[in-house]
Amino acid sequence: MTAGPGTPGGAGPGPEDEWSRIVSDLEDVRRAGDRHLTGPRDWSPGDAAPGGPSAGAETAEDPGGAEDDDTPYSPDPGPVTQGLSGGALLSWTVLVGVPVLLVVLSLLPGSLPWWAIVTGLVAVVGAIGHLLRSLPEDRDDLDDGARV
Template sequence: MSARPGGTGPEDEWTEIVSGLEDVRRAGDRHLAGPRDWSPEEAVFGGPPAGADDAREDAQDDDAPYSPDPGPVTQGLSRGALLSWTVLIGVPVLLLVLGLMPGSLPWWAVVAGLVAVVGAIVHLLTSLPEDRDDLDDGARV
């Protein structure tokens, strides 16, 4: 490769780029020992931003492990919903396994299984929340 007319070659430019990225690499290394005594804003912009003391306190909080707030989705199922889902999944599997075994399945077992599955579906549908915000598309952040 030939050098540019300005006197800098590609190797010199590459060395300059790599030395500029050294600060970025150090900012991403979380395994370095000791607390950071500089912020990424200082490395990029050359000085502390306005309100740097507050930013340092927030940065220390950012290094703490994140534990999400358990929302209504992760709080678990009610006993009725858990029983309904168990019946909805378990009874057809049980009927299938019993149907594959030698001998015939009694008619009352099939009817009882179907009634249980229909009851589980009805319970799950009636326990759905009825109030819904028209502007809510269901997305969570």
């Protein structure tokens, strides 16, 4: 019985050799695809040319893109998503919390004191006033409000 390709003692390349070739090709493609995520200081123009001086020749001293390959891209959150100011957070909490508190207290047995209702209404009106006052004032007449 003769040994065929892929068996021990066979003449052709084995599945392990083929697998390692496929994996190395995929790593080269991945490095080339992630090059756009690194800044201009991380790679030189010679890296972009196929067969250039550093094509496929990464060393331990030159990290290239090997260390950056596993780090996920996280964009700058920008001014919109950095959170609310303390006053705006307090105003929204009062605007939502006081009516809910008044409804829960009114469901309890007994009557709700008049000063609790007045205090709640004043707090809600103050919160609405604060939120309206904190709106931006520099709006163009032709602006439809969309931001890019």
